[in-house]
Amino acid sequence: xxxxxxxxxxxxxxxxxxxxxxxxxxxxxxxxxxxxxxxxxxxxxxxxxxxxxxxxxxxxxxxxxxxxxxxxxxxxxxxxxxxxxxxxxxxxxxxxxxxxxxxxxxxxxxxxxxxxxxxxxxxxxxxxxxxxxxxxxxxxxxxxxxxxxxxxxxxxxxxxxxxxxxxxxxxxxxxxxxxxxxxxxxxxxxxxxxxxxxxxxxxxxxxxxxxxxxxxxxxxxxxxxxxxxxxxxxxxxxxxxxxxxxxxxxxxxxxxxxxxxxxxxxxxxxxxxxxxxxxxxxxxxxxxxxxxxxxxxxxxxxxxxxxxxxxxxxxxxxxxx
Amino acid sequence: xxxxxxxxxxxxxxxxxxxxxxxxxxxxxxxxxxxxxxxxxxxxxxxxxxxxxxxxxxxxxxxxxxxxxxxxxxxxxxxxxxxxxxxxxxxxxxxxxxxxxxxxxxxxxxxxxxxxxxxxxxxxxxxxxxxxxxxxxxxxxxxxxxxxxxxxxxxxxxxxxxxxxxxxxxxxxxxxxxxxxxxxxxxxxxxxxxxxxxxxxxxxxxxxxxxxxxxxxxxxxxxxxxxxxxxxxxxxxxxxxxxxxxxxxxxxxxxxxxxxxxxxxxxxxxxxxxxxxxxxxxxxxxxxxxxxxxxxxxxxxxxxxxxxxxxxxxxxxxxxxxxxxxxxxxxxxxxxxxxxxxxxxxxxxxxxxxxxxxxxxxxxxxxxxxxxxxxxxxxxxxxxxxxxxxxxxxxxxxxxxxxxxxxxxxxxxxxxxxxxxxxxxxxxxxxxxxxxxxxxxxxxxxxxxxxxxxxxxxxxxxxxxxxxxxxxxxxxxxxxxxxxxxxxxxxxxxxxxxxxxxxxxxxxxxxxxxxxxxxxxxxxxxxxxxxx
Numbered sequence: 001x002x003x004x005x006x007x008x009x010x011x012x013x014x015x016x017x018x019x020x021x022x023x024x025x026x027x028x029x030x031x032x033x034x035x036x037x038x039x040x041x042x043x044x045x046x047x048x049x050x051x052x053x054x055x056x057x058x059x060x061x062x063x064x065x066x067x068x069x070x071x072x073x074x075x076x077x078x079x080x081x082x083x084x085x086x087x088x089x090x091x092x093x094x095x096x097x098x099x100x101x102x103x104x105x106x107x108x109x110x111x112x113x114x115x116x117x118x119x120x121x122x123x124x125x126x127x128x129x130x131x132x133x134x135x136x137x138x139x140x141x142x143x144x145x146x147x148x149x150x151x152x153x154x155x156x157x158x159x160x161x162x163x164x165x166x167x168x169x170x171x172x173x174x175x176x177x178x179x180x181x182x183x184x185x186x187x188x189x190x191x192x193x194x195x196x197x198x199x200x201x202x203x204x205x206x207x208x209x210x211x212x213x214x215x216x217x218x219x220x221x222x223x224x225x226x227x228x229x230x231x232x233x234x235x236x237x238x239x240x241x242x243x244x245x246x247x248x249x250x251x252x253x254x255x256x257x258x259x260x261x262x263x264x265x266x267x268x269x270x271x272x273x274x275x276x277x278x279x280x281x282x283x284x285x286x287x288x289x290x291x292x293x294x295x296x297x298x299x300x301x302x303x304x305x306x307x308x309x310x311x312x313x314x315x316x317x318x319x320x321x
Numbered sequence: 322x323x324x325x326x327x328x329x330x331x332x333x334x335x336x337x338x339x340x341x342x343x344x345x346x347x348x349x350x351x352x353x354x355x356x357x358x359x360x361x362x363x364x365x366x367x368x369x370x371x372x373x374x375x376x377x378x379x380x381x382x383x384x385x386x387x388x389x390x391x392x393x394x395x396x397x398x399x400x401x402x403x404x405x406x407x408x409x410x411x412x413x414x415x416x417x418x419x420x421x422x423x424x425x426x427x428x429x430x431x432x433x434x435x436x437x438x439x440x441x442x443x444x445x446x447x448x449x450x451x452x453x454x455x456x457x458x459x460x461x462x463x464x465x466x467x468x469x470x471x472x473x474x475x476x477x478x479x480x481x482x483x484x485x486x487x488x489x490x491x492x493x494x495x496x497x498x499x500x501x502x503x504x505x506x507x508x509x510x511x512x513x514x515x516x517x518x519x520x521x522x523x524x525x526x527x528x529x530x531x532x533x534x535x536x537x538x539x540x541x542x543x544x545x546x547x548x549x550x551x552x553x554x555x556x557x558x559x560x561x562x563x564x565x566x567x568x569x570x571x572x573x574x575x576x577x578x579x580x581x582x583x584x585x586x587x588x589x590x591x592x593x594x595x596x597x598x599x600x601x602x603x604x605x606x607x608x609x610x611x612x613x614x615x616x617x618x619x620x621x622x623x624x625x626x627x628x629x630x631x632x633x634x635x636x637x638x639x640x641x642x643x644x645x646x647x648x649x650x651x652x653x654x655x656x657x658x659x660x661x662x663x664x665x666x667x668x669x670x671x672x673x674x675x676x677x678x679x680x681x682x683x684x685x686x687x688x689x690x691x692x693x694x695x696x697x698x699x700x701x702x703x704x705x706x707x708x709x710x711x712x713x714x715x716x717x718x719x720x721x722x723x724x725x726x727x728x729x730x731x732x733x734x735x736x737x738x739x740x741x742x743x744x745x746x747x748x749x750x751x752x753x754x755x756x757x758x759x760x761x762x763x764x765x766x767x768x769x770x771x772x773x774x775x776x777x778x779x780x781x782x783x784x785x786x787x788x789x790x791x792x793x794x795x796x797x798x799x800x801x802x803x804x805x806x807x808x809x810x811x812x813x814x815x816x817x818x819x820x821x822x823x824x825x826x827x828x829x830x831x832x833x834x835x836x837x838x839x840x841x842x843x844x845x846x847x848x849x850x851x852x853x
Binding site: 033155 | 361363365371372374377378449450452453454455456457458460502504505507509510524525526527528546548550551552553556557560561564566567723724725726740752758760761762763764833834
C-alpha cells in the first residue's frame with residue numbers, strides 16, 4: 001500500500017511538469033492578449049509605445065519555452081511569481097482564497113453524500129416505486145443540467161424572486177468583519193447548487209448498490225432470521241451497497257473542481273476557482289500555471305485515494321497500481 | 322474524526338446556516354449588515370479597480386477617497402486646491418508649473434506629507450518599469466522637482482494648457498510605497514493616503530470598505546463608514562438596492578425607472594462626456610469617401626437612438642463635446658435628413674442597385690461594423706446605425722468581437738467605439754483626431770487625417786488664452802461637421818438611485834470610464850445626515 005502510494009507520487013511529477021508546459025502553450029495560443037487584459041480601459045487611450053513597454057515589463061514578449069523555464073525555475077525555489085490580474089504575488093492569492101474554496105467544496109460534498117445516500121437507500125427499498133421513479137427522473141435531469149445554469153436559476157429564484165438568500169459574495173455588503181453567521185448564510189446557495197450538481201451520481205450509485213445487496217443471500221438470510229427492517233437496511237444492505245460508491249469518491253474530484261469553477265464565478269464567491277477563471281481570461285501565466293498544478297495534483301490525489309480505498313475494502317484487489 | 326462527528330458537525334453547520342439565512346432575510350434592510358444608520362453608506366457599483374495604487378493608475382481623474390491630489394474638481398469641474406495650498410503659478414512660456422503645498426497634512430498612518438511624496442509619485446509613474454497604462458497622460462512632463470519641503474515645480478517639454486487638470490491624480494506616500502515593488506507590492510491592496518477615507522478591507526470581486534479618516538485636513542467626514550459593493554449584474558444590483566442592503570447604486574435606464582415613484586429614494590442623472598461613435602476608416606474605399614461620410618452623418622436618427630436605446634437618458638452627439646458643454650460649438654448640430662443624405666450620394670455618383678444598395682465604379686457601398694461582444698449598449702447602437710444607413714442605400718454589417726479580434730481590422734473596418742473625458746477638450750480630441758496618432762494603439766482608430774484639424778489641436782493645447790483655445794476647438798468641431806471621420810451618435814447619461822437620507826449628494830459631469838470617483842458619492846465626505 002505504501003509502496004503504491006510512493007510510486008504514484010513519483011509518477012505524478014512528470015505529469016505535473018507536462019501540465020505546466022501545456023498551460024503555457026495553450027495560453028500562448030489563446031486569442032486573449034495579456035497586455036490588453038492588464039491595461040483594461042486605460043489601454044484604449046495609451047500610446048503604442050506605452051503598450052509595447054508594458055509587454056516587455058510583463059515579460060510576455062519572450063518566447064514561450066523561455067517563459068515557462070523561468071517560471072519553473074523560480075517555482076521550484078518556492079517563488080511562484082506575480083499575478084498580473086491580481087497585482088499581488090501568486091502565493092498570496094492562493095493563501096487568501098484556497099480556504100474558502102475548500103470550505104465550499106467540503107460542504108457541497110458532504111450534502112451530496114448525505115442526501116444521495118438517504119435518497120438512494122429509500123429508493124432501493126422499493127425499486128420501481130413512486131419515490132424511486134420520481135427521484136431517479138430528477139437525478140437524470142440534474143445530471144444533464146450544467147452547473148452554471150443551475151446556479152443562475154437558483155440565484156434568480158431564491159435571491160431575486162424570493163429575496164430569501166444573499167445572492168453572492170462572502171458577507172453582506174455593509175459588514176466589514178467575516179463572521180460565522182455571515183459566511184454561513186452566504187454559503188447556502190453556492191453549496192446547495194454545487195452539491196446538486198454532484199448529487200445524481202451518488203444517488204444512482206447508492207441506489208444500485210443497495211438494491212443489489214438487498215437481493216443477496218446474506219440480506220435475505222437476515223430477513224429470514226426476522227431482523228428488523230432497519231437493521232437489515234442499514235446494517236447489511238447499506239454496508240455492502242456503499243462499497244463501490246466509497247471507492248469511487250476520489251474520482252469525483254475533477255467534476256467537483258469544474259463545478260466549483262462555474263458556481264464560484266456565478267456567485268462571485270472569493271475562492272480559488274473564481275480566480276482561476278479570471279487568470280484564464282486575462283492570460284495570467286504564473287497564476288494560471290500554479291492553479292492548474294494545484295487542480296491536477298488534487299485530481300491525481302483523488303485517483304490515488306480511490307485505488308487505495310478499493311484495495312482496502314476489496315481483498316481481491318492488490319496494491320500494485 | 323468518526324463519521325458520526327463529521328455528520329454531526331455538518332448537521333450543525335447546515336442548521337446554523339439555515340437559521341441565520343432565514344433571520345438575515347426575513348427582515349429586509351433591518352440592519353443585518355445593511356444600511357444601519359445615516360452615518361454609514363453602502364453603494365453598489367458595476368466595476369472594480371484592478372489596483373488601489375495611484376502609481377499604477379488608480380484614481381487618476383480624482384475623487385479617489387483614499388488619497389488627495391494636488392488639485393481637485395468641484396461640482397462644476399472647476400479646479401480647486403487640495404494638497405496644494407493654491408492653484409499653481411504658471412510661467413510666461415507655459416512650461417513651468419509651481420505648486421505651493423498645504424502645510425500640516427499627514428498620511429493616515431501619521432507620517433507627514435511633503436514635497437518629496439509628490440516628486441516620488443510622479444517620477445515613479447513615469448519610470449519605464451512601472452506598469453501604469455495611463456502614464457501617457459503625463460507625457461508633457463520633462464521633470465518634477467522639490468524646492469524645499471513645500472514647493473514642487475513641474476517643467477514641461479512643451480507648453481501644455483490643460484496640464485493642471487492632470488494634477489488631480491492621487492499622491493502616494495514615499496515612506497511606504499517607495500520601499501516595495503511598485504507593480505506587485507502590498508501597497509496596491511493596502512493603500513495609505515492623505516484622503517478623507519481609510520481603506521479597512523478589500524475583498525476582490527466583492528467589496529471595498531472604508532472608514533472616515535479623523536485626521537483629514539478637510540475635517541472628519543460625517544459619513545463614518547462607506548462601502549462599495551461590486552455587483553456586476555444589473556438585476557442583482559437593483560434587487561439588493563430594493564431589499565435595503567444598498568443605500569445607492571448605479572443602474573441602467575430601464576431598471577432605474579422602477580424606482581421613479583419611490584418617495585424614499587432619489588434618482589440622479591449625471592451628465593457625461595461619455596459618447597458612442599462609429600469610426601469611418603480613411604483607408605476603406607467606402608468609409609473613406611467624403612460623400613458617404615457626410616450622408617451617414619445626417620442619415621442617422623440620433624434623437625430616436627436616445628429615446629429608444631437609452632430610454633431618454635442621454636443626448637444626441639455631434640462630436641466628442643456634448644451639446645450642453647461650454648466648449649460645444651453652437652451651430653454644428655446636424656439634423657436627421659434622409660432625403661438630403663440620398664441627394665448627397667446621388668450627386669457623388671453612388672447609384673442605387675436592384676437590391677437597394679448603392680454602387681459606384683463597381684464598388685458596393687457596404688462595410689462591416691465591429692462592436693465589442695457582450696456590450697448591449699454598443700450592440701444596440703451598431704444595429705440602429707446599420708438600419709439607418711440601409712435607408713440611405715448603404716449596407717452596414719454589424720459584427721461582434723473582442724478587442725483582440727477587432728484590433729487588426731481597425732485600419733479598414735468600422736468600429737463602434739466609446740470614450741470621453743470631461744476635464745478638458747484636449748484630452749479626447751487630441752487622441753481621437755490627430756493624424757500622427759492614426760493607428761497608435763487604439764487612438765485615432767479611423768486614421769482621421771485633416772491638416773486644419775491638426776493645426777487647431779496643436780493651437781488648442783499650447784495656448785493659455787481661453788479665447789484662443791475656444792476658437793481652436795470651434796475650428797475642430799466645424800471641420801468634423803464638414804468631414805466627419807467619425808459619426809457621433811449619443812452622449813449617455815449615467816443614472817444612480819440613492820436613498821434620500823442625506824444632504825449633499827449631487828453629480829459631476831462624468832467621463833466614459835466608471836471609476837470609483839464617479840456617481841453621487843463623488844463627494845461622500847461632504848454628505849450630512851438630513852435633519853428630520
